[in-house]
Amino acid sequence: MRMMAIVRRVFKQMLRDKRTLALMFLAPLLIMTLMYFLFQNNTTQLASLGVHHVDQSVVNVIDTKNVTIHHYDSSQARKMIKQHDLDGYLTQKNGQLTITYSNSNPTNTSLIKASLQSGLVKLKMKTLVTVTKKQRAALESQQAALKKLTAAQTQATVTKLKTAIAQAQARGDQATAEKLQKQLKQATATTSSSTQSAKATSYTTKSHYIYGSSDSTFFESFLPAFLGFFVFFFVFLISGVSLLNERTTGTLSRLLATPIRRSEIIMGYLIGYGGFAIIQTVLTVVFTITVFKIHLVGSIWLVFLTNLLLALVALTLGIFISTFANSEFQMIQFIPLIVVPQIFFAGLVPVDGMASWLQAIAHIMPLYYGANALTAVVTKGAGLGDIGVNLLILVGFMVVLTMLNIVGMKRYRKV
Amino acid sequence: MATDYVIAKQVSKHFGHQQVLNQIDLTLPAGMIYGLIGPSGAGKTTLIKSILGMEAVDSGTVKVMDTVMPNRAVMAQVGYMAQSDALYETLTARENLTLFGQLMSVPKIKLAQMIDYAAGLVDLTSQLDKRVSGYSGGMKRRLSLAIALIQDPQLLILDEPTVGIDPELRQQIWTELNKLKDTGKSMLVTTHVMDEAERCDYLMLIRHGIALAEGTPAALKQQYAVDTIEQVFLKAGRMQDANDGNR
Known part of the structure; x- marks a missing residue:
């Protein structure tokens, strides 16, 4: 009941904020379109x-x-x-x-x-x-x-x-x-014995592709990782800034002067912003499949599930990080520290070929697991069994961060 | 049913090296307007937050409605108005009231009625469906008060309720507070407006975390042999400084 009151409030606030909605839903499509054209014709280099x-x-x-x-x-x-x-x-x-x-x-x-x-x-x-x-x-x-x-x-x-x-x-x-x-x-x-002359064998090649086709581009190998990245980035930013606002305007403290549980606030946030993350994922995935005719080998539901988990991790991470920021500006400062490094480990550079200490870093990045799972599903048709471990690790991230957030709110109310 | 809504005993609290509250005793019976007066930074807000259970005390005990604080369930019986207007600006006043009504467990069927009642009390009925971002400072203050009243609580804790409200409306609000008092409700009000202090039934002067003096306004004036609460405040403050100097 109280949690649903928070969820309804998050939805109302988001729907009123048209700019943020546009950023969340249209910006990924815009960037993806740009990337599509940039990486599509890379053979005409002169x-x-x-x-x-x-x-x-x-x-x-x-x-x-x-x-x-x-x-x-x-x-x-x-x-x-x-x-x-x-x-x-x-x-x-x-x-x-x-x-x-x-x-x-x-x-x-x-x-x-x-x-x-x-x-x-x-x-x-x-x-x-x-x-x-x-x-x-x-x-x-x-x-x-x-x-x-x-x-x-x-x-x-x-x-x-x-x-x-x-x-x-x-x-x-x-x-x-x-x-x-x-x-x-x-x-x-x-x-009459015939004079037979030897004829040279000429070879022809016929290619078969296990994943994708002969016109697979750079864009297609990038795409799954970017699907994950967009969701991660926007959800991190929006949830982090909105909780920060609650803190600085005093509404968080005011909420905690009601009998609401600290966990109900966090769960309300997870459900509220998680809803928008789902819409964003559906929009970007459907857009790339229908407009760019991207070949999705695996199940679209696994793509949605992975992205949802990634969004929930981003949400809890955003809320957690926001407790270390005192203003929106300070929140933005965490982007190059927390979000940008993750993209390097999302599969754009093969992690297997990295130095061992870099590989260790990759394994503490949520996006590494999310993007790996997404790439496996989109390009190789991996099933739930193949990416199960990755998804479990994402759930682990989410649970740990949620606990930390709930405990962290003790700063504002002792019970 | 106990007649004392709030019983605080020997409450002390410090932040770092600063002693914010020093062995404060406070008892608030039913049907009383209790005023906390003191300069900014005296510890009024910390005392209020300790009573609400949002701040943990170093020593001493706080009981609200016979329950040792902090206690989450008791919070539903306390209407709280914070010093700063903690409102969701992108939502309308009605949506803010609905949200806090739901959080305070106001039954669904009663909620609309309670919103009308609370909004009427602070004269915001005609502005209920306007977004808070378009409100003036006074309107926001009144909405904060309406939110504190949404679950019709027996105990109201109001931190600087009349800051930024024009004299006409301030008069109205005090009339309402007195009406509420007559129904058996109690109010703990902080203020540094001295003529408001005169309207309280009982006063406590806090300065540097110490309860300097307490009593009814009349008794205080008599004790310090002055004509106004303002002079009581000044005189008590000077005496405190003199004592500190002697130490």
Whole structure:
């Protein structure tokens, strides 16, 4: 009854505050749309490469869709890069190619590096092919000569045999004639043995994707972690600031002058703001699935459940942190300390590859568990059994923080 | 049924090195307006919070309605008006009253009636559905008083109830408080407006956490041989300073 009075109040206050509502519901959609377009077309990156006195055959193979070639009349790479804002400069002296990278943008450096390497490999292959062709031609002419020789030999044998047969028949020696006839047959048979040439096997590839499809983008791998992050961030901020307001305006103290239990206030907050967190999650998830056509492999209900737990952790954390702040400004100061570091451990950088002390830090971050579970569900179709441990840990965070909050309110009332 | 709503005995409290309350005795019987007067920082609010059970005392005991405080259940029988207006500004007055009515366990069927009663008492009936953010300082003070009255409590604890209220309305409020007193309710009121002190049935002067003097306004004036409570206050204060100087 008293708890529901708090829940109703939280709902009324939120619904009156249109700005905060818009922030909570529209800001994630806006940021997500931006990210969608930013990370969707990352293949059109162009690197500019200056060349000077390089063989046309080399230039031709380097000229790919990622590298634009500019010809210059100077061998001073450093100067030309600065002057024309190039990403790289290629010069040639006899057989030696020298490349200078601007390296102000490492992505462009690696683009040039890749096309140069693949270009040179292509070039080597080409020369190899021409050499093979020449060898084959030589081989074929030899074969022809050999054939001619054998043909001539056979012809000789055949005529020899034929005359022998004729002589034998003339002599009336039937047995010898038959034997020679057999030999003649053998001799002619050898010439008709076919010349079979070996044909090179050409390989083709056919790709299969276990998760996602050939047009999976960076955005899709980011998305689950960000779904969790938005909920975490906004709920943390809004619940923290609103409890802080209760404290600074004296309404918290006033609430505690009624027979309400401290736990009823905290639970009222959890239910009230948790409700808005659910709406936010449903909105962002449905938006990404319908508008961006993101392929959700696992169950949408598991996504909602994980996000709800994450929101409740953020809520209790926000309330807890707000007791250390004396103003909204001080509350904002906790964002770079508490919220921003969590995003690094949300799966954008693989945690397995981190130094062991960093991995230890990851394991005290609620978002690490939440984002891991979300990624597993969205991209790999993980079930409740697979992410159960993560969800339990989130529940653990929530329970511990809730207890701390309830005890912490003793500051304002002794019972 | 005990006739004393509040019995505080030897209540002491300190924050850090500062002694805020020093062995205060206070007894508030039914049907009385009890005034606590003293300068800012004298310990009036701390005493009130100790009686409400929001502040733990270092030594001594507080009983409200025969129950040792702090006790959560007893809080439903005490109407409290804080020194600062603790109101939800984005909500309307009616919504604020509804919320606190629910928290004070006012039955649903009685709630609308109680809101009308409390709002009528402080002359806010026509403004009930306006948001508190649009209220003037005096209106907020009156709404705070209405909230204290929402569950029709036997005991009212009012911390500076008439600050920022115009003389006309102050007159009205005191008339109402006296009416409430006649129905057997008691009020513990803090003030530093001396003419208000004159309206109380019984007064306690607090300064530096010490109860300097207490009694009915008339008895106090007689004791200090002066004409007004203001002079009683000044004289008692000077005597306290003189004693401190002699130490």
